[in-house]
Each structure stands twice: as structure tokens, then as C-alpha cells.
Amino acid sequence: MWLEVHNVARHFGARAAVLDLSFTLERGSIGCLLGPSGCGKTTALRCIAGFEPIDQGSIRAQGRVLSEPNSAMPPEKRQIGMVFQDYALFPHLTVEQNVAFGLHRLSFTDRRRRAMDLLSLVGLADRRSHFPYQLSGGEQQRVALARALAPEPDIVLLDEPFSSLDVELRERLGVEVRSVLKHLGATALLVTHDQQEAFAVADVIGVMRDGRLEQWDTAYELYHRPSTRFVADFIGQGVFLRGEVSEANTVQTEVGYVRMNGAHWRMGQEVDLLLRPDDVIHDDASELKAEICARAFRGAEFLYTLKLPSGATILSLVPSHHDHAVGERIGIRIEPDHVVAFESKK
Ligand code: ATP
DSSP states (O other): OOEEEEEEEEEETTEEEEEEEEEEEOTTOEEEEEOSTTSSHHHHHHHHHTSSOOSEEEEEETTEEEEETTEEOOGGGSOEEEEOTTOOOOTTSOHHHHHHTTOTTSOHHHHHHHHHHHHHHTTOGGGTTOOGGGSOHHHHHHHHHHHHHTTOOSEEEEESTTTTSOHHHHHHHHHHHHHHHHHHTOOEEEEESOHHHHHHHOSEEEEEETTEEEEEEOHHHHHHSOSSHHHHHHSSOOEEEEEEEEETTEEEETTEEEEOOSSOOOTTOEEEEEEOGGGEEEOTTOSOEEEEEEEEEOSSEEEEEEEOTTSOEEEEEEETTSOOOTTOEEEEEEOOSSOEEEEOOO
16 A cells, blocks of 8 residues: 555644544545534645654555654655645746756756746746746645645645635645546545535545544545535435335335335334435326425526425425426425435434
8 A cells, every 4th residue: 555544643732633543545646535614634645744643553555654652753754745735836936946846866957857848737837937826726735736746746635725725726726636636646645525526536535524434435435425414414415304214124114115224223213214305206107296485596407406295395406397396296206326324313
């Protein structure tokens, strides 16, 4: 394994900012720590970078120990590149000098060549003589990425790299950053609270909560097979609908019977069934009706919030040529692709 984080903890006083954190990254893969503010993702990244000591566990890169309790390799020896939220470019150096900055071991000609290769890769070769203040935020962040990648680090760490940018640019830059990292075969770890960003950039994502990793998985698995209620709630949209297990692995809900696969449940057990907006299909022919209580136009689709007879609400994603008004009752059908349920909270 290229990066191994094993059972890491970091406390501030009595409070654990990171606890029992374990995951691995293969060479060339892009990981992401995702979670709400205060969940410990920045602390985890800082431990890997060597800016924070750890008080339990170990961090290794290619088998070399980077951190253990009471022993830490200094950040500059770790062969780690960093990209920060605020770009952190040197304001008095040109774009090219910024990218060449960490390449002091190379000859002058090789430094220039390497800097220009990286600048071409991020699409900014023609800006090489500009100063950072002459660039847009997105351009500055691409320079910061080129600078982090230029010395061929073992791992690149990206700390909320797009959060100062507007939403549209964020997604585009996310895709670009991924393609640059993949082109170079770089191993990278991103930290973000924004799941769209995580989905756009990463191969594998860890959802953190209160210092712990709840699930380390692909975006597809996190969305379709969340292993905890928190992950189910945090990733994507959806609601929990109460149901009762009526016979082996079949749940009776007010929207009908839903067959569960995999997990085994007791007869009569109360469960909360996860319904994603794409599990609830609009179907005029269906006898099951629900009242539209809110709608959001998304371009290709409407996201309808629907009220069931019991008062429970569910969400439904409907192609936008089905234009219904709030207050209308529409036919629906439930077609969960992957059935996810958790034991009901009493
Ligand atoms: P955000 O997205 O808001 O930066 P985060 O998920 O990155 O949040 P961390 O910054 O890692 O979370 O913080 C995790 C917890 O550790 C928080 O409760 C925070 O207050 C605490 N913490 C972080 N750094 C320190 C510090 N230097 N001293 C004391 N407590 C800290």
C-alpha cells in the first residue's frame, strides 16, 4: 500500500479530533475525507502532512513510518505536496517561478522545463510571466496544483482546494484536477465538506463524523449501500419511511411491500426504509397517490416533495415535462434499486 493510516488518534486536551482512523490508498488513487465542519478531516490531513503529532496508531507511506506517537518525520522530509484553500502562492514570484520553487535539486534548464511541462498540463503555459494577483482564483489554484506536483511528491494533499471558488467553477476545476492527477499517476488525498466535489475528484471517499470514519468506499457504494444512517443522510438526498417486516425480508410500508435483499430481519420488526428521489417514480396509472407539497425545478427534472396519506413526506425526481402544481395529487410507484433499511429509532 502506498499510504497506510492505521488506527490514528489525535486529541486536543480531553477531546478527540480524530479517533481510530484507518484507511489505505493504493498508488495512483485519489482518496477523499468528506464530512461536516468539525468532523476532524483537516486534523487528519495535518497529521499526514506532519503538522500535527498523533497520539495513537501510525501513518506510513510506502512502508516508511511518517508518524507514530512520540516520533514524527518533519513535514519537509515526507515527500508530500500540499494544495491549500487559499492558494498560498508567493506573491512576488511569477507563475513559472512559483512552480519551479521546490525544484532546487534540478539544474536551471531542467527546472524551467519541468515548470513549463506542469504549466502546460494545467493549461497555463501562456501565463508563465504573470504574477499571482493577475490571475483569477481558479487559475491561481491550478498554479498551486502545478507547484505541488512539480517535485513529483509521493502523495499530494488537497485541503478544501475549491472552497474559495464559485460553485460552477468548483465542479469544472474538480474534473480538471482529477484529470491532471490521473495523467501523472499521482496518489492524492482531498479533504472537503462538499460531496459534489468529492464525487468529481475522488476514486474512494471516507465519510467522517465526530473524528471517526463511518464508511470508506466508492461514491456509488456510499449512495446506494450506505452502511450507517449518518452516511445515508449525509450523502445524496432521501427520506426514511417507517415500515414493518411482514415476512422474511419483506417490509410493509404505506407505499406498498418492498422486498429486501441481503440483511435478515425479524418478523414484526420496525425499520426505517431509505427512499432516494430516484426510487419514487411518477406513474399516472398507479393507484398510489401523493400530494405535491413543494417542487424545485432542476432543468431536466423537478424534485417534488410529496405528502403521503399518513403525513409522511417523500421525494421524487420527475422529468421536467411533467409539470404539476403544488397541491395536485399524482400517481407514484416505488422502485428502489438498492433497498437500504435501518432498525427504527423508537
Ligand atoms: P472544518 O471543515 O470546519 O475545518 P474539520 O472537519 O476539518 O472542520 P477539524 O478542523 O479537524 O475539523 O477539527 C476537529 C475538531 O478538533 C474540532 O472540534 C476542532 O474545534 C478541534 N480542533 C482542531 N484543531 C484544534 C486545535 N489546534 N486546538 C484545539 N482544538 C482543535
